[in-house]
Amino acid sequence: MTGPVVVGVDGSASALAAVDAAAREARMRDAELHVIHAFTWPAMHAPPGASPLGPPAGALRESVDRLLAQATAQARNAAPGVKVSRAAIPGEKVTALEAQSRTAQLVVVGHRGSGGFRDVLLGSTAVHLSAHARCPVMVVRGRPDPAGPVAVAVDGSPQGQPAVAFAFAEAALRGADLLTVHAWSTWADHGEHHPGDPVDLVDLIGDAEQLQAQAEQFLAKALSGHRERYPELTVRTRVVRRRTRQALIEVSGSVQLMVVGARGRGGFTGMLMGSVSQAVLHHAWCPVTVVRSSL
Template identity: 70%
Template sequence: MSGPVVVGVDGSPSALAAVDAAAREALLRGAELHVVHAFLWPALHVPPGASALGPPGGGVRESVEHLLREAVDRARSAAPGVRATSAVMPGEAVAALEAESRTAQLMVVGRSGSGGVREVLLGSAAVHLAAHGHCPVMVVRGRTDPEGPVLVAVDGSPRERGAIAFAFAEASIRGGELVALHTWSAWGDHGAHRPGRPGELVDTIGDADRQRAAEERLLAEALAGHRERYPEVAVRPRVVRGRTRPTLIEASGHAQLIVVGARGRGGFAGLLLGSVSQAVLHHADCPVAVVRSGLWDDGADL
């Protein structure tokens, strides 16, 4: 997939952490890093220069230029050799970043912007882009320098095919392991009930063993074509009996990146992001990449 890696900055610590991650992502891909700042003041007709009553260099334009220079310098320090450009985008931040995502191969944002209230609250730009962006969106959160495998959530939904393909490509360029995690429940999820008795708890050893075997086949089938395309990627399938959200969040503590689809098997038509995606975006201990269905070509290279 061509295009730059784009990162949005607003001067917040979260955005600066996103610059570090975006610079490394761009260098891994051999792509250009494009640092953007959404600038609403021109639309409000605020004078760009310094006030006659204030110090020289204290105007809006100077502040924005300083913010962008700082971000570009930080990017080059985090990933020496990265090609970095910057631009001011007129308009509101969410709309400007969504427009930039149309030509990007990856959009990177911090977990919250300058208006964030608490660490657990996710910024509106991150949520909106994860749901509406035109390329995969990486939200930088959790550990500052995460290590470990790439982790991908697999539930068997056709909509997650792009997320799996993206996770394989990420593991390939990072030279790391890919952990494919699939969870199943004893309560009728994914057909986990006894035939003829819907919803009944899988309560015998034989039932549980048969269901686990079925879930293992589902995971193997979801990974099959991708494993042939990326033979260099070491894949560790994990089938876990338990609740999806806490299992993924716990596993994120040992990963360098977690990849999820925007919506999975249980999504409602009116929801922009599924409950699993929302939970991981808010609570994961490493960066999260959200890949909407249809955005990632299974045959594309990074």
């Protein structure tokens, strides 16, 4: 992996938590950390001209410099020795971060910025960037278990393979175990069966244990190529009969990071973000990294 780790800051508590996480990621990767703040004139509650209370540098510049200095100092405190650079970029946040993602190995953002509404679970910047960035995006949220494993959702689809590869590498970098999760369910499990609907798989095969065994074989096959590349990594597998989003959100309560693909086996062609990925981004109890299949 090449390129810097990039973190977007806006002065919010969520963004400062992202700075801590991004600094640690940069240290693990032996990479530079690039702290950026994107701004538009109306979004800054400060006049663009000189401040009557300070030097004639302009209140806007003073505000931006102060914000970046705070974030830079926090990054150096979180990961001493990491090279940290910073930049103020005029323009919209999502546009600036998406441009940065073209040369970054990872972009890190908080789950909700300073412009979000209090009751919103996830900010628009995190949602948009997870769907459009050209590198993996880590959305920092929740309270991760530092002693827990890295978890990854595995559905066996080609679209999900980059996320699996990222999770193996991330677990190795962190010196953590890897928990691979595959959830399977039938139409009856969704509680949406109606007269005239297709026959449920359990009704058809008549053996839930057989379906569970097939799911376990399916997961083992999906992981086979990755295990060989990381022979020292402890890999745990979990196959559960449950709706995928519910299973992943439950798992997120006891791990340090959840990794998902942007769109898996069930997504519609052309969709940038699947419903499972969006649900995990909104409700996970730990940071979530989204890896797009087109990376």
